[in-house]
Amino acid sequence: MNEYLEKISEARRAWEEGPLAKAIQKFPYLNKESSRFFTPLDIEPFDFLEKVGFPGTYPFTAGTFPIEPMAGLARLASLAGGKGEIPGAGGQTRAAIYSGYGTPEDTRDYYKGLLEQGSRGGPNLAFDLPTQCGYDSDHPLAEGEVGKVGVCVDTLADFEIIYEPYQGDLNLDRIASNFTINAPANVIIAMYAALAEKRGIPLDKLRATPQNDILKEYIARGTYIFPPRHALRLFRDSLVFITRHMPNVNITSIGGYHIREAGATREQDLAFSMAIAVEYLKVGVEAGLEVDEFAPRFTFNAFGGSMEMLKEIAFQRAARRMYARILKERFGARDERSMRIRQAIGAHIGPSSTTLQRPLNNLTRAVIGAVASALSGGRPLPFPPYDEPLGLGWSMEALQLAQDAGRIIACEARLLEYTDPFAGSYCMESLTDEIENAAWEELEKIEKMGGAVAAIENGYMQREISRSAYERQRAIERGERLVVGVNCFTGEHELEVTTNRLVPNPYDPERRERAEERQKARLAEIKRNRDGREVARLLKELEDLARKEEENLLPHLIQCVKAYVTEGEICDVLREVFGEYQAVSPF
Amino acid sequence: MEAKTGGKVIRVLIAKPGLDGHDQGAKVIAYGLKDEGFEVIYTGLRRTPEEIVNAAVDEDVDVIGLSILSGAHLSIVRRIMSLLREKGVEDKMVLVGGIIPAEDIPKLKEMGVAEVFVSGTYISQVADFIRTRLGTSS
Numbered sequence: 001m002n003e004y005l006e007k008i009s010e011a012r013r014a015w016e017e018g019p020l021a022k023a024i025q026k027f028p029y030l031n032k033e034s035s036r037f038f039t040p041l042d043i044e045p046f047d048f049l050e051k052v053g054f055p056g057t058y059p060f061t062a063g064t065f066p067i068e069p070m071a072g073l074a075r076l077a078s079l080a081g082g083k084g085e086i087p088g089a090g091g092q093t094r095a096a097i098y099s100g101y102g103t104p105e106d107t108r109d110y111y112k113g114l115l116e117q118g119s120r121g122g123p124n125l126a127f128d129l130p131t132q133c134g135y136d137s138d139h140p141l142a143e144g145e146v147g148k149v150g151v152c153v154d155t156l157a158d159f160e161i162i163y164e165p166y167q168g169d170l171n172l173d174r175i176a177s178n179f180t181i182n183a184p185a186n187v188i189i190a191m192y193a194a195l196a197e198k199r200g201i202p203l204d205k206l207r208a209t210p211q212n213d214i215l216k217e218y219i220a221r222g223t224y225i226f227p228p229r230h231a232l233r234l235f236r237d238s239l240v241f242i243t244r245h246m247p248n249v250n251i252t253s254i255g256g257y258h259i260r261e262a263g264a265t266r267e268q269d270l271a272f273s274m275a276i277a278v279e280y281l282k283v284g285v286e287a288g289l290e291v292d293e294f295a296p297r298f299t300f301n302a303f304g305g306s307m308e309m310l311k312e313i314a315f316q317r318a319a320r321r322m323y324a325r326i327l328k329e330r331f332g333a334r335d336e337r338s339m340r341i342r343q344a345i346g347a348h349i350g351p352s353s354t355t356l357q358r359p360l361n362n363l364t365r366a367v368i369g370a371v372a373s374a375l376s377g378g379r380p381l382p383f384p385p386y387d388e389p390l391g392l393g394w395s396m397e398a399l400q401l402a403q404d405a406g407r408i409i410a411c412e413a414r415l416l417e418y419t420d421p422f423a424g425s426y427c428m429e430s431l432t433d434e435i436e437n438a439a440w441e442e443l444e445k446i447e448k449m450g451g452a453v454a455a456i457e458n459g460y461m462q463r464e465i466s467r468s469a470y471e472r473q474r475a476i477e478r479g480e481r482l483v484v485g486v487n488c489f490t491g492e493h494e495l496e497v498t499t500n501r502l503v504p505n506p507y508d509p510e511r512r513e514r515a516e517e518r519q520k521a522r523l524a525e526i527k528r529n530r531d532g533r534e535v536a537r538l539l540k541e542l543e544d545l546a547r548k549e550e551e552n553l554l555p556h557l558i559q560c561v562k563a564y565v566t567e568g569e570i571c572d573v574l575r576e577v578f579g580e581y582q583a584v585s586p587f
Numbered sequence: 588m589e590a591k592t593g594g595k596v597i598r599v600l601i602a603k604p605g606l607d608g609h610d611q612g613a614k615v616i617a618y619g620l621k622d623e624g625f626e627v628i629y630t631g632l633r634r635t636p637e638e639i640v641n642a643a644v645d646e647d648v649d650v651i652g653l654s655i656l657s658g659a660h661l662s663i664v665r666r667i668m669s670l671l672r673e674k675g676v677e678d679k680m681v682l683v684g685g686i687i688p689a690e691d692i693p694k695l696k697e698m699g700v701a702e703v704f705v706s707g708t709y710i711s712q713v714a715d716f717i718r719t720r721l722g723t724s725s
Contacts, residue, residue, distance in 0.1 A: 222608015
């Protein structure tokens with residue numbers, strides 16, 4: 001230890017024994033851990049270029065990009081000269097807000113409304129659960145679920161309807177689409193490709209992001225179909241097809257946030273997400289591609305999801321650095337674009353941080369998440385809207401409040417004027433190291449088991465997450481983990497604050513009620529009018545191809561959907577060939 | 588802790604009906620009730636009302652806990668209650684947990700659901716409710 005650090009060490013000891021000890025004596029409810037103070041001793045040795053670097057350069061600790069694009073929002077707003085309406089930042093092509101209602105007609109009309117209000121974004125589709133699980137709307141398991149939590153898509157005809165408003169200067173080569181779909185992602189990718197081909201648009205002009213992150217479905221979210229190894233073969237097929245034919249389409253959007261929402265700790269979230277990313281990267285390499293050919297098309301959905309703001313800022317920094325290191329050191333990537341974590345939003349809380357009790361408090365919580373995002377090199381987008389836990393869908397009021405809170409953070413608080421303002425902070429650098437080190441340790445444990453797929457097959461990840469979720473609940477019940485309005489600061493004299501939902505929701509409840517019936521009728525009609533023999537032939541061929549591991553199913557899936565073979569029929573054939581995943585017991 | 592009815596340990600089936608895969612709540616309540624001394628069986632995801640009722644009969648459970656977050660609770664619970672009546676086992680206690688809008692809670696109770704537990708509930712509250720109702724709070 002050099003003289004400088006020794007001096008600090010001595011001064012620290014004197015401070016602890018003197019002023020700190022005195023303060024703790026005076027306030028008996030305080031202890032040393034009540035408020036930690038960091039010094040250069042906590043970050044030794046610190047090499048700025050190795051640990052932090054410049055924003056948008058390796059190891060990306062300070063930020064994915066040199067400047068976060070939303071940092072220009074304040075400037076755009078002032079250029080508009082106080083006249084209100086301003087265009088989106090930097091002419092980016094982005095999909096609209098996550099949406100999808102009832103039948104394809106209902107969703108089409110919703111997007112029509114958005115376009116009439118000046119939106120330029122392509123569909124950002126939420127699919128209903130039958131679609132996500134590979135069942136058609138007329139399947140017995142779909143009963144009661146058609147068109148709920150998202151739009152139902154059975155055949156290409158449904159895509160044709162949803163995309164009706166997107167023509168001319170909003171055609172498929174001019175917009176970006178987003179598909180929250182995993183197990184049957186290849187069918188949806190095939191539908192988008194088929195729709196483009198029918199409209200005469202070359203596939204290399206398409207811009208889209210399918211979620212296509214199947215491995216996290218086994219440990220969070222639960223919309224899996226096939227056993228993980230077969231699911232990875234399907235992932236390989238889309239990875240290779242997209243790389244060769246759709247260079248502007250993202251291959252996957254890896255979700256750490258879902259894993260956290262399922263109950264994972266911060267370190268598990270990071271380690272499991274990285275283990276999953278490593279598995280996907282290996283798939284591409286094993287398919288014979290150079291890592292720099294496809295890794296730049298990996299994206300991340302979002303990471304994070306807790307209220308502990310400083311730790312979440314550290315988490316974002318650690319995640320960026322860890323991913324960059326994995327790409328560079330383990331996969332030998334040379335292109336810096338391969339090493340970037342591109343994600344839709346940065347730090348944010350998740351729905352599991354919101355409370356049903358005193359729901360307006362959730363706005364405060366979401367804003368804290370958005371501030372964390374702004375301070376960690378991301379966009380300040382408060383998520384979720386405060387009425388998330390009420391189970392009624394987001395009200396327009398809550399949506400506007402969330403959106404405006406982000407604008408206030410950018411334009412009034414001007415938090416984006418400085419990139420990674422905590423860089424070099426003894427506290428922040430120490431927390432960042434701590435999280436990254438813990439995640440590396442956990443990742444190595446998973447790699448010893450054989451990687452993410454092995455750790456899913458043996459139930460390790462599922463059980464670890466469930467245990468963490470249970471621990472969290474017990475900590476709340478014991479009062480060790482505080483949730484305002486739930487286990488503390490509650491009392492008899494509490495105000496009953498109600499929230500209004502005065503602005504009508506764009507989705508008419510009567511239409512919603514009849515969605516299942518309408519979709520089933522149309523599906524029956526499509527089945528009547530298509531060439532049944534051709535459908536049978538295509539499905540037989542699909543079965544043969546699926547049995548051959550080396551075949552890429554994507555080109556054939558495009559043929560299938562063009563003949564209006566349904567998503568459920570395709571998935572049934574694949575279930576026959578691959579089998580279905582059986583979940584492990586949580587006990 | 589005691590969790591008995593008529594001298595035997597209370598058996599609880601935790602079930603996830605429908606296609607929704609958000610099972611944190613179901614698993615947490617399953618672990619918690621087990622620690623509270625109940626015998627717990629967890630069905631796993633995507634169970635049909637028929638499968639749930641059959642499992643409840645086969646496993647001879649006293650309580651059926653349904654975890655529903657997808658918004659499909661009214662139709663699912665209606666179907667399960669009618670299957671329980673068909674099988675002559677409507678005496679089994681049915682509990683619902685999950686994201687249930689306040690206005691739907693009386694509707695579920697009218698169908699025969701003993702209690703609805705929403706976000707913010709403690710496991711001990713659920714355990715106490717079951718013990719009290721099944722008359723074993725001794």
